[in-house]
Amino acid sequence: MTTLAPALRVPAARLTGLRARPGTVLALGFVVLVVVAAVAPGVLTDRSPTAIDFGNALAAPSWSHPFGTDEVGRDLLTRVIHGSRLSLGIGLGATALAMSIAIVLGFTAALAGGIIDTAITRVLEVAFAFPALLLALLLIAIFGPSATTQVFAVGIGSAPGYARMVRGQVLNVRQAGYVEAAAALGHGRWTVLRRHLFPNAMRPLVAVVTLGVGQSIVWASSLAFLGLGIAPPNPEWGALLDAGRLYITTSWWLEILPGLVIVLFAISVTTLGRTLQRRLEGASR
Amino acid sequence: MKIATVRVLVRLLSVVAVLVAAASVTFFAQLLVPGDRATTILNLQNGREQEWTAAELAPVNQRFGFDDPLLLQYLHYVGGLLKGDLGTSYTQYQSVTSVIGAQIGPSLALTAAALVVAWGLAVGVTLLTVKRGRFVTGLGSGWETFAASLPTYWVGVVLLVLLAVKIPVFPVIGGSGVWGTVLPVLTLAIPLAGFLGQVTRDEFDKVLDQPFVTTARTRGMGDTAVRLRHGLRHAVLPGITLSGWALGALVSGAVIAENIYGRPGIGQVLVTAVNTRDVPTVSGIVLVVAGVYVVANLLVDLAYAAVDPRLRSHARVATA
Amino acid sequence: MSVDTDRTRTTATAAAAPLPVAPEESAAPVPLLEVEGLRVSFAGKEVVKGISFTAHAGRCLAIVGESGSGKSVTARTLVGLTGPGAEVEADRLELGPHDLTTLGERQWRRIRGKQVGFVLQDALVSLDQLRKVGHEVAEPLAVHGIGDRRSRAARAIELLRAVGVPEPEVRAAQRPYELSGGLRQRALIASAIALDPPLVIADEPTTALDVTVGAQVLDLLAASKARGTSIILISHDLAVVARLADDVAVMQGGVLVEHGPVEQILRAPQHPYTQALLDAVPSEHTRGTRLVRPADGEEKPARTRRPVDRGRPLIEARHLVKAFRGPDGKDREVVRDVSFEVFGGETLGIVGESGSGKTTTARIALALTAPTSGEVLLRGEPWSGLSPRQRRPERSRIGVVYQDPLSSFDPRWSVARILADALSRGPNPPGNGREARARSRALLEQVGLGAEHLNAAPLRLSGGQRQRVAIARALAPEPDLIVCDEPVSALDVSVQAQVLDLLTDLQDELGVTYLFISHDLGVIHHMCDRILVMKDGEVVESGTADEVFERPRHPYTRQLLTALPRLEVAR
Numbered sequence A: 001m002t003t004l005a006p007a008l009r010v011p012a013a014r015l016t017g018l019r020a021r022p023g024t025v026l027a028l029g030f031v032v033l034v035v036v037a038a039v040a041p042g043v044l045t046d047r048s049p050t051a052i053d054f055g056n057a058l059a060a061p062s063w064s065h066p067f068g069t070d071e072v073g074r075d076l077l078t079r080v081i082h083g084s085r086l087s088l089g090i091g092l093g094a095t096a097l098a099m100s101i102a103i104v105l106g107f108t109a110a111l112a113g114g115i116i117d118t119a120i121t122r123v124l125e126v127a128f129a130f131p132a133l134l135l136a137l138l139l140i141a142i143f144g145p146s147a148t149t150q151v152f153a154v155g156i157g158s159a160p161g162y163a164r165m166v167r168g169q170v171l172n173v174r175q176a177g178y179v180e181a182a183a184a185l186g187h188g189r190w191t192v193l194r195r196h197l198f199p200n201a202m203r204p205l206v207a208v209v210t211l212g213v214g215q216s217i218v219w220a221s222s223l224a225f226l227g228l229g230i231a232p233p234n235p236e237w238g239a240l241l242d243a244g245r246l247y248i249t250t251s252w253w254l255e256i257l258p259g260l261v262i263v264l265f266a267i268s269v270t271t272l273g274r275t276l277q278r279r280l281e282g283a284s285r
Numbered sequence B: 001m002k003i004a005t006v007r008v009l010v011r012l013l014s015v016v017a018v019l020v021a022a023a024s025v026t027f028f029a030q031l032l033v034p035g036d037r038a039t040t041i042l043n044l045q046n047g048r049e050q051e052w053t054a055a056e057l058a059p060v061n062q063r064f065g066f067d068d069p070l071l072l073q074y075l076h077y078v079g080g081l082l083k084g085d086l087g088t089s090y091t092q093y094q095s096v097t098s099v100i101g102a103q104i105g106p107s108l109a110l111t112a113a114a115l116v117v118a119w120g121l122a123v124g125v126t127l128l129t130v131k132r133g134r135f136v137t138g139l140g141s142g143w144e145t146f147a148a149s150l151p152t153y154w155v156g157v158v159l160l161v162l163l164a165v166k167i168p169v170f171p172v173i174g175g176s177g178v179w180g181t182v183l184p185v186l187t188l189a190i191p192l193a194g195f196l197g198q199v200t201r202d203e204f205d206k207v208l209d210q211p212f213v214t215t216a217r218t219r220g221m222g223d224t225a226v227r228l229r230h231g232l233r234h235a236v237l238p239g240i241t242l243s244g245w246a247l248g249a250l251v252s253g254a255v256i257a258e259n260i261y262g263r264p265g266i267g268q269v270l271v272t273a274v275n276t277r278d279v280p281t282v283s284g285i286v287l288v289v290a291g292v293y294v295v296a297n298l299l300v301d302l303a304y305a306a307v308d309p310r311l312r313s314h315a316r317v318a319t320a
Numbered sequence C: 001m002s003v004d005t006d007r008t009r010t011t012a013t014a015a016a017a018p019l020p021v022a023p024e025e026s027a028a029p030v031p032l033l034e035v036e037g038l039r040v041s042f043a044g045k046e047v048v049k050g051i052s053f054t055a056h057a058g059r060c061l062a063i064v065g066e067s068g069s070g071k072s073v074t075a076r077t078l079v080g081l082t083g084p085g086a087e088v089e090a091d092r093l094e095l096g097p098h099d100l101t102t103l104g105e106r107q108w109r110r111i112r113g114k115q116v117g118f119v120l121q122d123a124l125v126s127l128d129q130l131r132k133v134g135h136e137v138a139e140p141l142a143v144h145g146i147g148d149r150r151s152r153a154a155r156a157i158e159l160l161r162a163v164g165v166p167e168p169e170v171r172a173a174q175r176p177y178e179l180s181g182g183l184r185q186r187a188l189i190a191s192a193i194a195l196d197p198p199l200v201i202a203d204e205p206t207t208a209l210d211v212t213v214g215a216q217v218l219d220l221l222a223a224s225k226a227r228g229t230s231i232i233l234i235s236h237d238l239a240v241v242a243r244l245a246d247d248v249a250v251m252q253g254g255v256l257v258e259h260g261p262v263e264q265i266l267r268a269p270q271h272p273y274t275q276a277l278l279d280a281v282p283s284e285h286t287r288g289t290r291l292v293r294p295a296d297g298e299e300k301p302a303r304t305r306r307p308v309d310r311g312r313p314l315i316e317a318r319h320l321v322k323a324f325r326g327p328d329g330k331d332r333e334v335v336r337d338v339s340f341e342v343f344g345g346e347t348l349g350i351v352g353e354s355g356s357g358k359t360t361t362a363r364i365a366l367a368l369t370a371p372t373s374g375e376v377l378l379r380g381e382p383w384s385g386l387s388p389r390q391r392r393p394e395r396s397r398i399g400v401v402y403q404d405p406l407s408s409f410d411p412r413w414s415v416a417r418i419l420a421d422a423l424s425r426g427p428n429p430p431g432n433g434r435e436a437r438a439r440s441r442a443l444l445e446q447v448g449l450g451a452e453h454l455n456a457a458p459l460r461l462s463g464g465q466r467q468r469v470a471i472a473r474a475l476a477p478e479p480d481l482i483v484c485d486e487p488v489s490a491l492d493v494s495v496q497a498q499v500l501d502l503l504t505d506l507q508d509e510l511g512v513t514y515l516f517i518s519h520d521l522g523v524i525h526h527m528c529d530r531i532l533v534m535k536d537g538e539v540v541e542s543g544t545a546d547e548v549f550e551r552p553r554h555p556y557t558r559q560l561l562t563a564l565p566r567l568e569v570a571r
Helices: A004-015 A022-039 A076-112 A114-129 A132-143 A147-174 A177-184 A189-202 A205-225 A237-247 A253-284 B002-032 B037-046 B054-064 B070-082 B096-129 B134-149 B152-166 B178-207 B211-218 B223-241 B243-260 B266-275 B279-307 C005-015 C071-077 C105-111 C133-143 C149-162 C168-172 C181-192 C211-226 C238-244 C262-267 C272-280 C358-365 C388-397 C415-424 C433-446 C463-475 C493-510 C521-527 C545-550 C555-563
Strands: C031-042 C045-056 C060-064 C086-089 C092-095 C116-119 C199-203 C230-235 C247-252 C255-261 C315-325 C331-342 C347-352 C373-378 C398-401 C481-485 C513-518 C530-535 C538-544
Touching (some): A022 A076, A076 A114, A076 A147, A076 A237, A076 A253, A114 A147, A114 B243, A132 A147, A132 B002, A132 B279, A147 A189, A177 A189, A177 C398, A205 A253, A205 B152, A205 B243, A253 B152, B002 B070, B002 B279, B037 B054, B096 B178, B096 B243, B096 B266, B096 B279, B152 B178, B152 B243, B178 B243, B211 B223, B211 C181, B223 B243, B223 B279, B243 B266, C031 C071, C031 C230, C045 C060, C045 C071, C045 C247, C060 C071, C071 C199, C071 C230, C133 C181, C149 C168, C149 C181, C181 C199, C181 C211, C211 C230, C211 C238, C211 C555, C230 C238, C238 C262, C247 C272, C255 C272, C315 C358, C331 C373, C331 C530, C331 C538, C347 C521, C358 C481, C358 C513, C398 C463, C415 C433, C463 C493, C493 C513, C530 C555, C538 C555
Parallel strands (some): C060 C230, C060 C247, C116 C199, C199 C230, C347 C513, C398 C481
Antiparallel strands (some): C247 C255, C315 C331, C315 C373, C530 C538
């Protein structure tokens, strides 16, 4: 039933949307929680992230301190909650930067074609596979560690991957029958670009952007883990990891629990991105 | 024959282009450092921020050649590169080549071992779990999503705390012995295995629905044989194309793993250099990695052609 | 296999002792395969609803049906590969001495390949692209543990030779993508008959092939049948069936609606579905009539043609040449010196096999591809020679209908938006949204769709409905000419009949002019007034439909017509 199968698959793919999957609901819940923490940390905790309590330093997780305390007795959970604003900001900023670069390069390459396309594509291929961390480190070595450097380091590092995707997507859509059909109706190049090419090429990237925010936060926290992030007093997820490294053999929670929050956020965002991707594919194929 | 020759030439040209581009980027990166370079160096060496007199700066400028015209500096740098001279470290007063040379061996060994382990894990899990009923398949793809989302540092820390601190099976400080290499290799391999597994699974899933697989079954072939003989080769193709990227990810991961386990390697040197803002050393490492990366990608291309004979053929591949 | 029957038989028996040899032919035809009350359901939905049939040695049973009829599911069930989640029940399912209903997977594997050979539709995707053809052909031997590596390689070459593959030693060492479509399909058949199974099931074996190649593949299956193999042919194409089958079973919605000898089914069909299916096949006999019989009427109404304006041609192509640069850097001419003219109100057909240059010719006429040399004139004025800027406002004078309508619609757009956009390109664009909607509704009505489809996304429509929307879009800007590029090739025969009827109705009502591209000679003969036959970029023959089809002058045209599977029905 070669002709039947694809016809049957489409509605099936649509049924497995947001509603059906408990994993997606959990993921959405966690992302909402993080966003609330970033926007209004006071809703989730009334403690201060900087309240020092030397008598209670390096306390293991307990009911009163679910994530334990750090070397000067600050509540780790409170610091994680207050740290989400800066972390999320870095993630969003880096993704926005990466996407902007990617859209410009991807569209230019795909639409210009010829030697411009070949040149951009070659550069992107090399940059895509080149260790992103090294590029980031080079930038930090030059400009010194700061939140801005992190945004640029992660944004520039992840741009080539997106740019390749944008280019592929534009080429794909440009070959689509409806683009030719629009040309056959006598629409001009710009009209076709504006009405068909741009929106259809950008559609699947919505999901990619979602995935990208998670990846950016992971990357930024990796830099911070190496001690190349934001200066310690600011609560930021990566900075917490950096601060905890000294005590790794005695107080495991300082590393593992903030790390777990980052992991959960990354997984949640990935799950949401994939669900979105599946829905978009279901709607267009 | 002709097409093959042209392809080899194009490859070689692009190798040269990548290296020249990387060299230029690193050279200009050194110029981008805000402020006067000689001042930066003296500050670094003396550990304080201050203004230096022209007389104090002169020998530094002389030594590093900062007074020469830019073009001359550039040619000097590139000329040095051709002779294997990566410049001089700001802090160690030692040639960058010797700093890296002493450290690159363990890093390469770690990366290579991790790549092998990651592929083994990824292929093993997909072979065993693709299209094996809801539960097993869900388990396999769940593991992959989870593993692929893990940041390297977190895997490293969890493995360290679990298997070196709580249950002391492995040493906390790795060293470069075999026993001490197990945890760093796993740290690198697990996230990569998750990622390669996702790609391989998607493809495997598609391949097992292909008519040629059905045809093989109609010949009386059993499920295991179908997976191994027909499915596997097709399924690993997209993963292999991503191996260039995977190597990049591994190098990034290696820097982190080496730092967690206190393992000798370029990771340690690199982080120290970034912290002290020793740009020539950082640039040198970036360049060396670029070189390794270019060679590795040539190898990946060869591996791909070995698995997919279509690339060796002169005939244009018909649309599949 | 006359080549080496004895050896295969003996080795087969030696390798798997409990399996008896396939039954020999005796005087009274003993059925080889007996199926009674076969039911298949997926997730509680029954797709095969209790069908019964038998297959005999040396005979061919064809199971005919449209997509969704359950014919392919039935075929796969006969080798125990219905698919995951399928529930199969049968009162009786016997292949020779084997009771198939009781088999476990391990026992099924001994049946597959050895007792039943299976040939799938498209050999390009049915053979493993990464393995050598020889290995693929000999795989059944390897799977069943027959012979060693060297003897299997030799056997693969023998098999390839037996199915008429030239230079079998060379071909065996190549990969499937290096072979032409016909050779690939032969290799696939060679692999299916490698163990000389008494039953061969062929699922749409010629659908992906050009007519002439398809005919050769059918001959190959006929030769196998003559040697005593029982063949079950699964097909949507009644004409293909007529060429090979002895018995025909017609399936619709999981039920066998009619079953009997081929002459009876094709000449005197009893069931209305079979009758409609036969009526729907376009050919020289259906020319000038509609294909779909009205519910109450006995006769299919004849067309009422408008007169063709033989004055100035509407569109005129002069010595078109199109060359593309090949991967080796050499120019290849895919269109060579093609000239034609189309007059107002007529249908000019271009027929040819894949690679003949017919689609490129259509694209040049649409000015979507510029000719390397030569020119196209529209109403006597330059068309291909215009600059893109000059041409753009004029483009709406030529409409187009593609083979795959879905990909020609922006997935974000509704039918209403698609039609409004097309209307806005015409000479009288609608003044406002209300007028656009009203005119879109009228267009839908014209192509036989209700206004309820206005807000639908094309993805939600059936294949036939989509093609109707595509036709409505082509009509919207009131074009002089509509280019139809394989407009019905992706459709089931009954839907194809409806769409062809719609196209002829529109011509009769509105006097539309068509440039009609197709590989299907039956469709071309049914639709077209005049015909160009193309081969390798050249027009080898042209003339009125009857001239070309009844008195072909060029050997290629004759070859096409001989190869064409026909329904020899005196109706």
